[in-house]
Amino acid sequence: MKIDKWHPCLDEKLITWLQIENNLPAKALLPAIWQEALELIQPHTWTCRLEREDFFERFSPHARQSKVVCRLLEEATGVWLLVATIGEGLESRARSLLQQRESFHGYILDRLGSFLVEDIISTLDASVGNHCQQQGGQTTRRYSPGYRDFSLAAQQIFVDMACSDIPYLQVNSGHILKPEKSVTAIKGEI
Amino acid sequence: MNLFRTVFPINALPAAQLVSEGIDALSHSGGIKLKAVQRYYEQVDADLLFCFSDIAIQAEAMGAQVFFSPDSMPAVSRPGATLTRVDVRKNPRMRVNAEVIRGLKRTYPARPVAAMVYGPFTVAGQVAGEQQVLRAVVKNPDEVHNLLEKAYVCARDYADLLLAAGGLVLWVSDPLASLLPPNMFWEFAGASLARLFEKHQGPTALHICGDTSRIVKEMVGTGVDSISFDQCLDLTIVEDEVPDSVAIIGNLDPVEILELASEKAVAEATVDLVTVMGIKKNFCLSSGCAPPATTPLANLIAFVESGHASLAEMGRQRIDIEEIAIQVHAGDRKKVTARMEEALASNADPMLLLNSGLMRAIRKGSARYEAHSCHLPEILLMVDAFYDGYQLLRPHLSLCQRDTPQIALGTVQGDIHEIGKDLVKVILETMGVKVLDLGVNVAAERFLAAYLDEGIPLIGLSAFNTTSRQQVEKIVELFNNHGCAQAVILTGGAAMNQQVAFSLGCHGYARDAMAAAKQVRGWLKKIED
Numbered sequence: 001m002k003i004d005k006w007h008p009c010l011d012e013k014l015i016t017w018l019q020i021e022n023n024l025p026a027k028a029l030l031p032a033i034w035q036e037a038l039e040l041i042q043p044h045t046w047t048c049r050l051e052r053e054d055f056f057e058r059f060s061p062h063a064r065q066s067k068v069v070c071r072l073l074e075e076a077t078g079v080w081l082l083v084a085t086i087g088e089g090l091e092s093r094a095r096s097l098l099q100q101r102e103s104f105h106g107y108i109l110d111r112l113g114s115f116l117v118e119d120i121i122s123t124l125d126a127s128v129g130n131h132c133q134q135q136g137g138q139t140t141r142r143y144s145p146g147y148r149d150f151s152l153a154a155q156q157i158f159v160d161m162a163c164s165d166i167p168y169l170q171v172n173s174g175h176i177l178k179p180e181k182s183v184t185a186i187k188g189e190i
Numbered sequence: 191m192n193l194f195r196t197v198f199p200i201n202a203l204p205a206a207q208l209v210s211e212g213i214d215a216l217s218h219s220g221g222i223k224l225k226a227v228q229r230y231y232e233q234v235d236a237d238l239l240f241c242f243s244d245i246a247i248q249a250e251a252m253g254a255q256v257f258f259s260p261d262s263m264p265a266v267s268r269p270g271a272t273l274t275r276v277d278v279r280k281n282p283r284m285r286v287n288a289e290v291i292r293g294l295k296r297t298y299p300a301r302p303v304a305a306m307v308y309g310p311f312t313v314a315g316q317v318a319g320e321q322q323v324l325r326a327v328v329k330n331p332d333e334v335h336n337l338l339e340k341a342y343v344c345a346r347d348y349a350d351l352l353l354a355a356g357g358l359v360l361w362v363s364d365p366l367a368s369l370l371p372p373n374m375f376w377e378f379a380g381a382s383l384a385r386l387f388e389k390h391q392g393p394t395a396l397h398i399c400g401d402t403s404r405i406v407k408e409m410v411g412t413g414v415d416s417i418s419f420d421q422c423l424d425l426t427i428v429e430d431e432v433p434d435s436v437a438i439i440g441n442l443d444p445v446e447i448l449e450l451a452s453e454k455a456v457a458e459a460t461v462d463l464v465t466v467m468g469i470k471k472n473f474c475l476s477s478g479c480a481p482p483a484t485t486p487l488a489n490l491i492a493f494v495e496s497g498h499a500s501l502a503e504m505g506r507q508r509i510d511i512e513e514i515a516i517q518v519h520a521g522d523r524k525k526v527t528a529r530m531e532e533a534l535a536s537n538a539d540p541m542l543l544l545n546s547g548l549m550r551a552i553r554k555g556s557a558r559y560e561a562h563s564c565h566l567p568e569i570l571l572m573v574d575a576f577y578d579g580y581q582l583l584r585p586h587l588s589l590c591q592r593d594t595p596q597i598a599l600g601t602v603q604g605d606i607h608e609i610g611k612d613l614v615k616v617i618l619e620t621m622g623v624k625v626l627d628l629g630v631n632v633a634a635e636r637f638l639a640a641y642l643d644e645g646i647p648l649i650g651l652s653a654f655n656t657t658s659r660q661q662v663e664k665i666v667e668l669f670n671n672h673g674c675a676q677a678v679i680l681t682g683g684a685a686m687n688q689q690v691a692f693s694l695g696c697h698g699y700a701r702d703a704m705a706a707a708k709q710v711r712g713w714l715k716k717i718e719d
Contacts, residue, residue: 019565025521026567098612101577104521104570110609152657172631174604174657 003045006123008116010034018111026104033105037112042087044169045124046162047080049189055079058161062145062154069150069186072140076188080128082142083162084121085169085182086113113181121183132189140188145175152176158184191302191358191393193416193437193474195505196237197497199448199490200397200418201306201480203263205230205242212260213483217244218282220289227290228297234490235498238359239298241290241352243306245363247283248344249316251276263483271317271337278347288355295356304395305357307349309364310341310382317341324369327378334378342382349386359416360390361397368400368420375405384412395439399479403561406431421446421478425467426554427561434472441478448477448493449485456489457496464500465545466553469512475501504546509538511547514579518551521571523578530579540586548579552620559704566613569704573620597648597710598640600628601683602661607654610683613703614650621707623714634665641669641677647717648710651696653683659690666695678713682706 010031012021020026052073056063063069073079090113097106125142132139145154152175159171170178177184205226206213216222227242246264250256255268278284294303314337315323326334349360367379387394396409397418406428409417416437419425425440432438440463442448447459460475467473475497481490504511514533517525533543555572558564597618601611608630615625626646628636640646649669653662662681669677681691682700691699698713700706 018567020567023565023568023571026571095608095612098609098616101574101616103573103613103616104567105574107570107609107613108567146656152655172604172606174606174631174655176604176606176655178606180607 003120003124003127006043006120008038008119014115017115018108020108026108029104030108033108034112036093037090037109037116040087040090040093040109041113041116042089043116043120044085044087044166045120046083046165047124047128048161050079050081052076052079052188055081055186059154059157062151062157066148066150068148069143072143073186073188075190076140078189080139080187080189081158081161082121082124082128082185082187083158083166083169083182084117084124085166085177085179086117086120087181088168088179090116091180117181117183121185125185125187128187138190140190142185142187144183144185155184192472193238193359193393193395193439194472195474195501197475197494197501198236198238198240199234199444199477199481199493200240202227202230202240202242203480203483204485204487204490206483207487213263214258214260216242217258217264218286220286220293223286224290224293227294230487231294231298233487235494237301239294239301239303240306240361241287241294241303243287245308245312245365246316247287248276248308248313248341248348251278251281251284251348252313252317252340252344254317266316269317269319269322271340275340276344276347278344278351284348284351288351291352291355291357302358302393303356304359304361305349305352305355306361306363307345307352307386309362309367309379309398310338310345310386311370311379312364312366313341313345314338315366320366320369323366327370327374331377338378338382342385345382346386346389349390353390353392359393359395360387361395362386362414363397363399365397365399368398368402368405372404372408375408376411380405380408380412383414387413395437397439397479403428410436416474418476419478423478424554424557424561425473426550427557427563429467429470432472437472437474438467438470439474439476440467441476442493444477444479444481444485448481448489451489453486453488453492456492460493460496461500464497464504466550468501468504469515469546469550471512504542507538507542509533509536511538511542514543514547515551515554518548518572518575518579519554521568521575523575526575526579527582530582534582534586540583543583544580544587548576548583549620549622552576552617556621556704556707560708566703569617570613573616576620594644595624595626595646596714597623597650597680598626598628598637598644598646599650599652600632600637601630601652601654602658602665603631603633604661605653605655605658605683606630607652607683610654610703611650611652614652614682614700614706617703617707618710621711623707623710634661634668637665638668638672638674641674642672647676647678648713649677649679650706650710651679651681651683653681653685656685658683658685659694662686662691662696663694670695678717680706680709680713 094110146152208229209226244264246256253270253272254266257267395416396414418439421443680698681696688699
């Protein structure tokens with residue numbers, strides 16, 4: 001599934017989220033950092049639809065052990081798997097800036113990375129929703145490993161399945177995605 | 191005359207230690223009281239003198255019952271107001287204070303003496319009951335206004351009596367006013383205070399206890415020349431609201447520091463306060479409230495002497511350190527660089543530039559952050575400007591750099607989140623704390639080695655995943671198993687909250703980088719003490 005048009009924009013809502021709405025010097029520096037962020041990211045997305053039982057099988061034992069996931073998918077016939085990442089370039093640059101004591105620049109770049117990956121997964125989520133709607137179906141809300149009782153260990157399964165499309169995506173021993181600015185999620189199709 | 195750059199403790203209650211008679215006798219006898227305050231000011235070289243005033247005096251004159259004791263200050267024991275106007279000239283205890291002021295003026299003709307009175311709202315609370323008055327400002331404001339008018343007349347007449355006796359500075363303390371909702375301050379306190387100050391041609395000062403940060407503009411609006419702030423306030427938070435023409439008086443803790451700390455600690459706290467506030471031309475060094483009668487005289491002497499010395503030292507600098515602090519605080523890197531180059535070219539004291547210029551700005555940012563008046567990005571702009579200045583300053587510092595780090599920071603094993611930990615590190619270093627950065631994905635044993643082998647007293651654990659909690663628990667257990675009860679383990683990060691941190695056995699939790707810096711400084715102070 002291809003992502004619908006993705007055009008992230010630097011607007012007042014984002015400026016408020018960054019907590020610099022009342023800070024003129026910070027606001028003046030923001031457009032250049034935003035531009036840099038857009039140049040540094042390498043967005044990749046991956047989706048896959050599984051039949052409900054197939055999902056529970058593949059994501060065993062994590063999916064069955066999660067009451068939230070079971071409840072979410074109670075009426076679902078299929079489950080969409082969503083993965084989004086912006087690559088490693090931005091977070092490496094942010095880390096390097098912090099080490100060079102360019103704290104504001106590094107911090108804002110990092111926050112923009114978080115915003116951008118969240119924006120991509122939201123757009124991907126909406127694309128899946130639209131697709132299902134066009135087929136006459138409905139979808140549940142999106143849900144990610146690490147929330148409530150859905151184990152973070154489930155991220156390994158996403159990575160194994162997406163490896164041919166996003167070969168650089170990895171999981172460490174603590175089940176953290178690398179690059180860090182990556183998100184995995186499930187979404188039920190009813 | 192103004193109070194800029196002066197040094198004095200508020201009131202003179204410890205003078206009671208210098209006569210054999212009790213406070214009750216002293217409160218009723220001009221001779222005993224004058225003898226006490228003269229002996230007090232022979233030792234405490236204050237720039238503004240007080241006559242040993244007690245808070246109950248106006249309420250008593252208006253009909254409240256007052257309890258006297260040899261060992262404690264007079265206090266209102268039962269409310270009660272007379273309807274007739276108080277004749278202050280016939281009031282024995284008010285006459286005592288006028289007599290003491292005359293005596294002080296004779297003994298110290300060159301030093302200003304304060305005519306200390308209490309604000310009408312506070313006195314109204316004493317004579318009618320504080321809770322009743324605070325309720326009545328909402329339910330029956332007219333009744334409060336009637337009472338306030340009587341209290342105002344009493345305060346005005348009493349102030350006239352003391353000023354006529356030789357008092358120069360009209361000093362009004364109005365402690366109850368800080369309990370008013372800010373939007374009611376002017377109606378029930380500010381307006382009467384403005385009338386008192388308007389009438390007096392000489393210098394004036396206003397002290398209100400507690401957190402007055404939300405009424406600073408109104409306090410300035412009373413027309414007063416000097417504002418005295420309670421020790422609970424960080425003066426850097428309120429300084430921007432006080433015009434340069436008005437003195438900022440404050441605010442060493444009268445109990446925790448002046449009464450209970452050692453002489454050395456008093457001197458250090460005084461120098462610390464001057465380091466931060468001494469760059470303001472309108473600063474006046476004082477206590478945050480009146481030091482209790484039991485305050486050791488040696489502490490007050492240490493306070494005044496170290497205050498005079500450090501203010502004088504700062505006055506000898508010919509560069510504008512405040513401008514550097516302002517530009518760091520504004521995060522203007524170009525201006526910081528330019529001002530620092532100018533300062534270094536004119537041979538300014540590098541330590542002063544560091545402490546009163548660069549670090550002061552960060553302290554102010556930290557205080558504003560805690561008061562929710564700025565966000566982290568603003569702090570980081572300050573931090574960047576700080577480092578630009580620090581890079582220029584570094585070659586000139588013959589520091590006393592610490593060899594041993596004071597805290598070992600790391601993200602726990604299994605977790606690779608780095609940014610949060612790096613932010614804590616940057617802010618800690620800005621505040622002068624030496625940090626050992628252990629990186630991310632750090633094994634429990636490495637933290638233990640930092641404590642046992644490298645002697646680092648504080649361990650900071652960054653934990654962002656729910657699975658990291660197990661690591662934190664493991665680290666605490668490892669420390670306990672090695673008998674490292676003295677180690678202080680602090681934690682923070684998205685996986686943590688206060689309850690979880692304490693339940694895992696950590697000693698502290700910080701919700702963000704600024705809170706972490708505050709925690710660390712607090713623990714370091716405890717360890718050093």
